[in-house]
Amino acid sequence: MTKPTLATVWLDGCSGCHMSFIDMDERLLEIAERADIVYSPLVDTKVYPDHVDLCLVEGAVSSEDDLRKIKLIRERTGTLISFGDCAITANVPGMRNPIGVQPLLERAYLENVTLNPGAPTEVVPALLPMALPVHRVVKVDVFLPGCPPSADLIHQSLVDLLEGRTPDTRGARFGR
Amino acid sequence: MTTVHTFRINGSDVAGTDGQSILAVATENGIDIPTMCHLDGLSDTGSCRLCVVEVAGSSKLTPACTTLVSEGMDVSTTSEQLCGYRRTIIEMLFLERNHICAVCVANNHCDLQNLAEELKLDHFELPVIAPKVGIDASHALFAIDHNRCIMCVRCVRVCDEVEGAHTWDVMGSGIGVRVVTDMGTPWGESTSCTSCGKCVQVCPTGALFEKGRSIGEGSKERRPFLPYLKNQAQEPELT
Numbered sequence: 001m002t003k004p005t006l007a008t009v010w011l012d013g014c015s016g017c018h019m020s021f022i023d024m025d026e027r028l029l030e031i032a033e034r035a036d037i038v039y040s041p042l043v044d045t046k047v048y049p050d051h052v053d054l055c056l057v058e059g060a061v062s063s064e065d066d067l068r069k070i071k072l073i074r075e076r077t078g079t080l081i082s083f084g085d086c087a088i089t090a091n092v093p094g095m096r097n098p099i100g101v102q103p104l105l106e107r108a109y110l111e112n113v114t115l116n117p118g119a120p121t122e123v124v125p126a127l128l129p130m131a132l133p134v135h136r137v138v139k140v141d142v143f144l145p146g147c148p149p150s151a152d153l154i155h156q157s158l159v160d161l162l163e164g165r166t167p168d169t170r171g172a173r174f175g176r
Numbered sequence: 177m178t179t180v181h182t183f184r185i186n187g188s189d190v191a192g193t194d195g196q197s198i199l200a201v202a203t204e205n206g207i208d209i210p211t212m213c214h215l216d217g218l219s220d221t222g223s224c225r226l227c228v229v230e231v232a233g234s235s236k237l238t239p240a241c242t243t244l245v246s247e248g249m250d251v252s253t254t255s256e257q258l259c260g261y262r263r264t265i266i267e268m269l270f271l272e273r274n275h276i277c278a279v280c281v282a283n284n285h286c287d288l289q290n291l292a293e294e295l296k297l298d299h300f301e302l303p304v305i306a307p308k309v310g311i312d313a314s315h316a317l318f319a320i321d322h323n324r325c326i327m328c329v330r331c332v333r334v335c336d337e338v339e340g341a342h343t344w345d346v347m348g349s350g351i352g353v354r355v356v357t358d359m360g361t362p363w364g365e366s367t368s369c370t371s372c373g374k375c376v377q378v379c380p381t382g383a384l385f386e387k388g389r390s391i392g393e394g395s396k397e398r399r400p401f402l403p404y405l406k407n408q409a410q411e412p413e414l415t
Contacts, residue, residue, distance in 0.1 A: 089276075092279060094306065145298050170296070173289060173293035174293075175278045175283045
């Protein structure tokens, strides 16, 4: 029997949730025993596989690229998990929402700049009008709050999901 | 003479005296009702609606903190519907302004954050509003971040009822409602403010805070005091 597949994705977040994922330490070996990590910033796969059983999504949906990725990921994923506060509430990336894209870019790339002022127009994907929680864009199955969620919470939730249970997220909270 | 009312909360017989609220009697009897704007020692306004309960014979939900007990009433504090409403209230409080726990001075010392955990809120279904809301940092010692304000008006009450300054009040209505100092002038220019800091101490979120402390220091850590409130709460009614 083949193992279930696991992916982790990094959208508009600080990678702190992935740091917390790595903080599972030796329990990562146990997770690797029980699931194949097929796509992640931590492994060298460039293309999201056709079908993934479990996917942890870190970060808000902030750019056109995030939007394209998350739609594809949703199509190809069994259980999609909003991983941390940015994915769940937009959190820190969402702090730009009251400001608006244009004033934000002007502040960052014109007002405070002396060398080559001007917002990037190439390579960098365009920002969406608002940084959005993942579940405002696609259906999310499980929410793991925390900034970041603790390694214990990630581990317990993954074990629960791999064993077919709904994760027990008691004690999880925004912030911390 | 004190009139005693006997009535029921969640099927148990309880007794309260004239003028006591449902919340006060529930607390005396160890029945937990979630609260937010209520603070022992201050008057109750029922502004947050978190303590809503069902009273048999009434189709309306009623706040336990401002509803006085009466003979024979039958109160229910826990039902699916009530839990649902309380979750929605917390969700709306979060989404009406910009609450970002991770970078808030009150992170881990916040009643709103605690209640979200207690009521097992792990995400919000309502849309993000992200209103543009200001900060007043004109006072030398304290600041108010309206992004974090939930309009519990504890600051207004403590300033009026305990400090006697009445610097704080409420301006506007609906989503534009704000707490203001001295009729809407900057806090730093207030002539009535005594800089006592009581408003900062009673604020349940990161809206009011002391200046000069970093987020990491958890500047909103509750000090084991507020003695003026504790004493007031224990004082017997004068009537």
